[in-house]
Amino acid sequence: MIEFETMAQPKARKQHKCYLCGYPIVYGERYFRHSGKCDGEFFDNCYHEECSDLIESYCREFMETEWDRDAISEWLSDRYCRDCRHGTEQDDDCEVSVLLCRSIRAKYRAEHRQKNRV
Numbered sequence: 001m002i003e004f005e006t007m008a009q010p011k012a013r014k015q016h017k018c019y020l021c022g023y024p025i026v027y028g029e030r031y032f033r034h035s036g037k038c039d040g041e042f043f044d045n046c047y048h049e050e051c052s053d054l055i056e057s058y059c060r061e062f063m064e065t066e067w068d069r070d071a072i073s074e075w076l077s078d079r080y081c082r083d084c085r086h087g088t089e090q091d092d093d094c095e096v097s098v099l100l101c102r103s104i105r106a107k108y109r110a111e112h113r114q115k116n117r118v
Contacts, residue, residue: 005036009049019045020055020069021099050105057112073098080104 009032016025025031025046032052035044047055058072059065076098098104 001039003037003040005034005038007035008033016046018048018051020047020051020072021097023048023100050109051099053112054108057108069099076104076108080107 009030012025012027012029012031015027016031017023018025018031025048030049032047032049033044034047035042037043054072054076055067058067058075061075081098081104
């Protein structure tokens with residue numbers, strides 16, 4: 001249970017690591033920072049703007065407040081991998097992580113932009 005939390009959207013003054021995808025958040029890039037205390041443990045997580053958006057979309061679609069990388073990876077795979085140029089249904093031959101796949105990210109962005117227009 002979350003005891004307290006804060007959210008901010010600063011501009012990076014140093015490199016951080018995205019908690020979702022693991023890629024660096026570079027100097028000068030806007031990112032989301034989510035900090036607080038949950039079940040007696042402090043947390044301080046940084047996310048790319050798009051990764052934060054993925055988390056928000058996942059939680060909204062499943063009406064959840066909690067998530068993990070595996071659940072979001074599976075959600076993206078189920079939704080976008082079937083016609084991905086890297087493979088089908090995130091098969092074992094695919095060498096690209098679903099969270100990092102440019103093709104999947106492009107499909108997500110296109111779908112998300114279309115939903116926001118409606």
